[in-house]
Every structure is written in C-alpha cells, then in structure tokens.
Amino acid sequence: MTCREVARALQACLDGEADEVTARRVATHVEDCRRCGLETAVYREIKNSLARQEVPDEKAMARLRDFGSALLTAGPPEAYDEAAGLGGGR
Ligand SMILES: [Zn+2]
Secondary structure, three states: OOHHHHHHHHHHHHOOOOOHHHHHHHHHHHHHOHHHHHHHHHHHHHHHHHHOOOOOOHHHHHHHHHHHHHHHHHOOOOHHHHHHOOOOOO
C-alpha cells in the first residue's frame, strides 16, 4: 500500500469504517512508514479531542490537511526517500 492510498483510507480506518483487509494494510504501512505513522497519531489525537468534546488542535488539523493534499497532488514527499533508501545518490 502506498502513502497515497493510506492517506485516502486512513480516516475510514480510524473511524472503523474500512474493511478488514484495508484496515490491516494501513496498520502495516503506518508501522513501517514513519511519516504515515506520525500522521495517524495526529489524526487519533484529533479524534480523541472530538470525543472529549474539545476543540481539536488547529495546528494538528492544518498538518493533517497538508499531509493529505500533498500526497494526493504530488505523491509521497521527502520522507519517502529516506524510508525507501532511494536518495537519488547525488
Ligand atoms: Zn507512508
């Protein structure tokens, strides 16, 4: 599963709306991918805030939005190279 697919499926997974296979793929990915793991943590934080009827942290919301739109428009950002070991070698 790619970061882009994870970004799309993440919300449904954390809401318990994704099917089992998708949820497992996302879980596996976020364990291996530091960037997606981080965003998952941020997303959980937001959900927890909402569950407690607090106002979600605005910075966290903005970061999550950036993350999602960056992935959907431009593909995985710089952290991808680091994780995959594809640095370009220059
Ligand atoms: Zn990822």
